[in-house]
Amino acid sequence: MKKLLTTVAAGVLAGIPIAGLTSAAHAQETLTVxxxxxxxxxxxxxxxxPQFEKENDVKVEFVSGNSTENLARLVAQKGNQDLDVVILDDGPMYQADxxxxxxxxxDGVINADVYDNAQFSDNAVGxxxxxxxxxxxxxWFEREGWEPPSSWMDLTDPKYExxxxxPPISNTYGLHALVMMARLNGGGEDNIDPGFEAMADKVAPNVLVFEPSSxxxxxxxxxxxxxISIWGSGRTKSLADTGFPAAFAYPKEGAVALMLAACPVVESNVPEAAQAFVAYMLTPEIQERIADAMGVGPVNAKAEISEDLAAIVPYGPEEVASLVSVDWDVINPHREEWTQRWAREVER
Known part of the structure; x- marks a missing residue:
């Protein structure tokens, strides 16, 4: 509304006729992502x-930031949001929701071709x-005659010392490792102690550095x-694209799903455009572009990607269904506590 009022005021000062004001105000409608x-x-x-702007007659402003930064932006601007759509990792998205x-x-934003496990809630979608x-x-592995890693328990193998x-627990990849080590040692999200014990006693001795930066x-x-590292399939693709001989291995117990997710933000000045943008991001064409550029598996079953990319990222109904999900409803309330504990026990 502030943007619209500013445009109208500028038109009055310039002496633009009423019809011109209507056109100018319409042209200035802005969606902030x-x-x-x-x-x-x-x-x-x-x-x-550019394609969305052309098809929907709206200007899009893009605000860059990692998931933590954009979640903090939502919190700081509660009641007066400048974002109309936000794209976050799944953990922060659960918090935002x-x-x-x-x-x-x-209705209709999530089309019938979107996989069921990409549908977060009534308010957000992967x-x-x-x-x-x-x-x-x-x-390295070929030189040493090592088989590719095949189990989360390989993190404890002394040959990797x-x-x-x-990555540290402040990074989603590190958090996933903690949860999987807990599950494989008799615990889980609701009993994280076995995970901390395994990470501190069996994994940490092999770790050169707990590195958060990609x-x-x-x-x-x-x-x-x-x-070797615990990392994401998309990051592996980016590294391989530089010419480095990198490969991604799926643990037999399951690779953990980390999902890019979007939601329209409450109290948007352009709610219809926000809904249209989320729907647009789920179309096969845009899903294919995201997959190719970001090294992520499409959530739309009709999206088609190259064989080389499909060998790295989760692709197709079987691979998508095999991904392991973590329970963010249990994790998020304990995230700060676990982060402090990680610093004391694992990275000591």
């Missing part, structure tokens, strides 16, 4: 937004799948300081 920076921002600005920042999805598992140097990286992780592989 918050999402990831880097390659995702480039994708949005070059391959997604629980805190009441997501508006109900309109845009793409990333699998959390093993990234490893094929060159000083050659392994696990850029630094890539450097560690490329400088041949590490042979």
């Amino acid at each position: 918050g999402g990831y920076g880097g390659s995702f921002e480039t994708l949005m600005k070059e391959l997604v937004i 629980a805190l009441g920042f997501c508006a109900p999805l309109a 845009l793409g799948y990333v699998a959390t598992g093993f990234t490893y140097s094929t060159e 000083g050659l392994l990286v696990v 850029g630094r992780m890539s450097e560690l592989f490329q400088s041949k300081e590490i042979a």
